[in-house]
Amino acid sequence: MTDIPEQGMAPKIAQKSRLRVFLDSDIYYTFKRSPVAVVSTIVVLILVLSAVFAPLIAPTNPFNPASLNLMNGFTPPMEPNAFTGDTFFLGTDDQGRDVFSTILYGMRVSLFVGVAAVLFAMVLGITLGLISGYVGGWTETIIMRTADVQLTFPSILVAMLIFGIAKGFTPVEYRDQMAIWVLIIAIGLSDWVQFARVVRGATLVEKRKEYVEAARLIGRTPYAIMLRHILPNVLSPVLVIATISLALAIIAEATLSFLGVGAPPTQPSLGTLIRIGQGFLFSGEWWILLFPAVTLLTLALSVNLLGDWLRDALNPRLR
């Protein structure tokens, strides 16, 4: 922190770089001092990176029929297979697919669906929230009442409804391809409300501030004011919700997939893997269920912890 004399004396550095500003910021300072935040960030980073680079890391491509050997089915973790002698880090499932590889590929699907759904919900929610907060009147009433009605349905139900309708309109041969996109839209649609609410609330506060009046005064259009002035100032609560929503979206996707209305077995997500695995739990092949479940738990938990920390760090009242 440099002192700024009232009369403009030349400061040493005219303009700090964005990185410098970030490294000096309170956020980074509190981050360094919170072990929970550091650990969960590292865990999230490892999981995300291993999902992104799954084709490079995974020992086998579990969805390439050519590389599968049915003889490898039900190999327990770290034990050589009775027939082939192959050893698998986390064992194999009924079709001889390497569980470790399926988890890496499954996490890709889970993360992709989660991130895309949150982005979709974010864009929709921010747009509607900004408009209803800034314009007000009937526009606001209609948007926010729609949001209220939406909230009275459990989001899983909304997602299942959309999924069901979409399924009815898609030809059978495209269903597997469409499933992922329908999942994204279904989860996103059930999630936009909280973005809209928070953005609307923050917009109501910001639009009364004098810098917005100063912009109106010089004749800037409502579009420019919303986008250039208000939007940057309502983004920090959005960031918090987006992080927590990501954890929820991943779980929602897993739930839908577990229930059989989500990602298809040809493109399994963590939820699909858990659904497949639970069939073998009582016959003793516990690893097929356990490892995907633990991965899902770790992923959702660390994203959530990160979101919690972010909320506290960005809330000036808790500091």
Place this chain on the structure above:
Amino acid sequence: MSDAVLSIRNLSVEIPTRTGVVKPVDGVSYDISAGEILGVVGESGAGKSMAGNAVIGLLSPPAHIAAGEIWLNGTRIDALKGEAMRRLRGKQIGMVFQDPLTSLNPLLSIGDQLTETMLTHLPISRSEAEKRAVAALEEVGIPGAVERIDSYPHEFSGGMRQRVVIALALCAEPSLIIADEPTTALDVSVQAQIIALLKRLCRDRGTAVMLITHDMGVIAEAADRVAVMYAGRLAELGTVRDVLTQPQHPYTAGLMASTPLASAGKARLHQIEGAMPRLDNVPEGCAFHPRCEYAQDKCRAAPAPQISDSHAACWFPLIAEKVS
């Protein structure tokens, strides 16, 4: 310690931050006697409220008292903790803040708040407390006190609310009132009423008052003595007449001269160049020297002298003819 109700000796408050320790209050000493109003005046960041908060034990962590003593009626209170401090605060110290809404409970009628406070701190019956509550409201000039005793804070106007707060602060018969910017949120005409009320009540009851404000005009109207603070330190201390008409510290003199009132008829206002230093960057020596037109080498090298013989903490106090 003498006959002073409140006696502060060398009080320092420190806040550890990640860039180092800052001292919002640095070696401040003053007394307030019974029936006396001490005006504590300074610009924002001067540490005037922080000193008041230290007295009532309301420093928000990590701020803490680092050195010095606070004596209230002959008892040392700066080390009191928790329950003991809370009891003392309610019984012996009354508080009036800038925003009356923050010191009133919105869910309780003002009658309930007054009687509860009295029952907690005074050995009286409920019916007696209720009688006294009405009397207290009448005393602070609330018309129709009997009917309004069951009203809630939001049913009063800003000025009336501040009167209720004053009644609440006085009802446990404290020996000290700390009023932190009590009239800043009020209109001029209401401000005059509240100041007059505070003055009258304290004089009648012999209550000592610490009146914290940034407004020299309010000080002139209300205070008996005035303590001028700058960058956490005491710059000048004396009777209000001495300090305002013959300021010895260049900061006080500059502050007085920069009010539009004092510059009446002049095209430009007197200007103190620069701004109060940030707490993490208080200059060596006298904290005011970079802005002082009379500063000399000594001011840059040695901290300003403690207020003792002269009433200004200044190596070269102004003498009367210099300011006129």
Place this chain on the structure above:
Amino acid sequence: MALISVKNLTRVFDVSKPWLNRVIERRGKAFLTAVSDVDFEVAERTTYGLVGESGSGKSTIGRMLVGLLTPSGGTVEIEGVNLATEADAKKIDVIRSDIQMIFQDPYASLNPRWRVRDIIVEPVVARGGDATGLAEKLLEQVGLSALDAGKFPHEFSGGQRQRICIARALSSEPKLIVCDEPTSALDVSVQAQVLNLMSDLKDNFGLTYVLISHDLTVVQHMSDVIGVLYLGRLVEEASPDRLFNNTKHPYTKMLLEAAPKMDAFGREAELPEGEIPDPINPPPGCAFHPRCPIATDICRQERPAMRKLDDTRVACHLAE
């Protein structure tokens, strides 16, 4: 010709509860008349001070002057153009760039996510103008450094932020700046710096100010003409000299008496009576009559018209 001409200016706010609450509580709509029938003119290159307590409508008038609010009745003409009714978009644009405003809260009036340079030149850039080097030049003119242009608002103190606000106001080369409590959030010593800066800029740029304040001393120091407002009505208008030494309206007298004085040690002031009434139900007749020491029957029934008395305009039946 006067730069600003305000005639019968009125602004009513709908402060009704929501429709459903009104139906349930069987109440009608509620209206607050924030500004009622105000007339005044401001000559070019002068400072017009508007002074009043809370609820006097001074900020509402300021917002109507710059076009942030539309009047419910009456007109505001700036250089002969009425922004609320003018159809010619070009004319509106010209007038708009002639008007600027400085706000009270230096912490809320600068967008915290923008760099100072972008903030200052926005009025020019928004109109597609060229702003190369403009921010740096203006920063130096308001007593800051050209190097400050790349910083963010949170790096500045309150007084410095107000200087940045002034620089932004100057960037479109306006003729008129409406200043709404420009120094009431600042400390006394910083206030003196900002007021002096405003005086200097007025001379250098040939500006006209409308200075809105609750602080009589600030208005007295800065203004050529002062208008005193009470409950949305203009009650007295005069030069500072006349207003302070030959006060006509009882409200102005009360205000002057109540203002803290530097030499009033232990003064037992004559205390003002009562408080400002609820602006939703203002008293009939002269709005000041319930607090007025000299009110008579006519004050309770008839609203006094603005009339000329010597060189003062005053709205009081009994002033002489």
